[in-house]
Amino acid sequence: MSGGLVTADGGVLRDVERLRRQRSDDALCEAKAAGGGLPKDIWETVSAFANTRGGRILLGVSEAGGFVPAEGFDPQRVIDQFVSGMGDGGQPPQLTNPPVYTIERAELEGRPVVAVDIAENDLGRKPCWRTAQGIEKGSYKRVDDKDLHLSSAEIYEMRHALTQSSVDLSAVPRASLKDLDESQLHALLQRRASSVALRGTVDHGERLRRLNILTEDASVTLAGLLSLGVYPQQFFPRLLVDVTVHPGLAKATGGGRVRFSDRQQCEGALPEVVQTAVAATARHLQRYATVEGSGRTEHLEIPEDVLREAIANAVVHREYADLFQGEPVTVDVYPDRVEIASPGGLWGGKTKDNLDDGRSMCRNRVLMQMLQHVPHHEAAGFTVEGQGGGVRMMMNQMTAHALEGPEFTVHPDQVVVTLRRHGVEIPALRQWLQSLSSETLTEQEEAILLIARRNGGVTVPGLRQSLGADSDVLRMVLDGLASKGLMRETGTDSYALWAEEQGLTDAEQSVVDALASGHAQELSVHDVARATGRAVTSLRPVLRGLVERGVVVATAPPTSRNRRYVLPDG
Structure with missing residues (x-):
């Protein structure tokens, strides 16, 4: 059918061909016949595209006939109706926060069609909703080929995506100083004793107010309870980390006999929660050893620093508003991956594309500040570093161990980090490395060889970004691998494995x-x-x-x- 397709816009051609192959609309394109004029449900689709990733509406294309030109389609009439409904024709708009759009005429098999491209709204203009229905009933999102209602949680997150939260400063009813861990409180005060924050304070209560552990009327703040509490779950039973181990590659449904093979709900103050969750997850991951000089180093298949950063980020960046207090952070361990899900969307202009830009943005600024100074229970270090380099560190650590980088799935009301496991591949990879050379390889040499095997080659700039090493040091290591007959130079600062010279990886x-x-x-x-x-x-x-x-x-x-x-x- 596509052979008779003529259009001035190659994008329309590709879209129609794709829809015909799929036999359905999809997340980025919706076809509407509009033979009797502009359909009323078009405003649901515009709202959905504006609130999700944007998209294209093809008017004059009938899905019922196999995405063919619609009978009775009048392009001028439909364009006038659409422009008017968007508020550009002198009439009130059908939508609140209407998106930017463009209209283009095209032809399909010699018949007129209209392509309307809808831009995704900026954070400050989400959600977009059908005014007559109200924000709760008239806000939509695009999921595959469907326009679905946004949930109350999704609407809340969109409306507050650029608004600094004060939830962590709020008072916790019924909580008092006796609900805080005295040793942790003492350690925090000792650490901050000479800081500007406590300069000029004369009594214990004033110090606690300065550090936002207490409110002005001496109530315990949410940040204080979560950071220093003996058992915060007495007041908030679901503010914990739920670690679940699954035997299959997906969560078992209710009809399955084995729904999970292990589960631990990690409770206590957040420093202890993070530490316990990391240990609970690590117990179910494989380990392997490398030799560095005269020493033997044991490694977790997913670096422990990466696990800790992902889980700590989830608890400190999550949404703590009332609507979300019934949701825990979840860690799901599958045979091929670990997924860490955090309630609430990204905040402060952060997007999937700029997560690793080094800017530290946190909706819970008081909680973040506190956790930078409260030590782990029975462990060295602190829960968060707060410098904005955590995501980049995770990427570097994963790549340095020849692992795929973390994947981020962002929803309006949830962020999921996926860390791929390679436990099954570890013995084969170790055997492959041993087969390359009888000499002992350094950890850095092994990482470069494994990255080259996975990607089909390496470059100095790519390795510098992945491993965080100096370019001159990397050139020396690559030259050393070349002199051992393990790699070959394929261009300026570009290398490939000798073993892969004759074929593909x-x-x-x-x-x-x-x-x-x-x-x-x-x-x-x-x-x-x-x-x-x-x-x-x-x-x-x-x-x-x-x-x-x-x-x-x-x-x-x-x-x-x-x-x-x-x-x-x-």
Whole structure:
């Protein structure tokens, strides 16, 4: 059917072809026949796109007939109705916080269609809702091909995404100083004794008020209780970390015989909660050893520093407003991954794309400040560092151990961090490293070799970003690996494994096989991930390397959301 498709806009062509292959709309495109004029439910779709990732509405395209031109479609009439409904035709808008939009005329099989592109609203203009229905009933989100109502929690998070929270400063009814751990309180006061914060204070109560442990009327604050409490769950039973170990790759449904193989609810003050949750998670991960000089070092399959950072971030950045106090932070351990879910969305302008920019933004600023000075129970160090480098550290640590970087799934009312496990691969990887050389390799050399094996090669700039090492030091290590016959220089500051000179790496071959099975169909990185069973984050450098070498062709620039991949002709 697509052979008869004519359009002035290649994007419309690709969208219609995709919808025909799928036989349905999707998260970024909705087709509406509009044969009798603008459909009333279009405002639900506009709201959903504005509140999610934006999207395109194709008017004059009938899904019922297989995404073909709709009968009776009058483009001018529909455009006038849409513009008027958006408040640009002298009439009140159908929506509160209407999004930016563009309209383009096109043709489908010689018949007129209209493409309306809806931009995602900025944080300060979310949610967008149908005014007549009100914010609770008229706010929508886009999930695959559906426009679904936003929950009360999602609406709350959108409305407060740029508003500094004061929940952590609020008084906890019924709590008093006797509910705080005296030893932890003493340790905190000792640590802050010479600080500007306590300058000029003359009594114990004044010091506690200065540190925001007590309110002005001597009530215990939420931040004080969570940081220093003997048992905060007496007052907030669900403010804990729930660690659950699952035998399968997904949570078992109610009908399954085995729903989980282990579970621990980590309680106490937050420093103890984080420490206990890390230990509970680590018990179910594999370990391996490396030799560094004359010493033997044992490693967890996911670095313990990464686990601690992810769990600590979840408890300090989570939403503590009343609407969320019934939700714990959850840590789900699966055979192939660990997922840490935190109630509440991102705050303060943070997005999935700028999480690692080094800016420290926290809705719970008093709690963050306190946890920077309250020590772990029976352990060295503090719960958070608060300098904004935690996400970058996690990425560097994972890459340094040849692991895929952390994946962040962001919802309006929840953030999930996924850390991929490689326990099953560890014996094979250790055996592969041993097969390369009879000499003992340093941990840094092993990391470079494993990264090269996974990505099909390495570059000095890439390693500098991943391993956090000096460029000159990396060049020396790479030259050393080359002199041992383990790597070869392929360009300026670019190296590949000698062992892979004649062919593709396992990861590269799996991508090529997936594209070949697509029968010349263009695949997105997410399509390739589904076909190969590999994570998107690990596939991006593989695809980039294949494109650079001409093995795979990309259809759009790296920044385009329409970027697809295909094997070259012939």
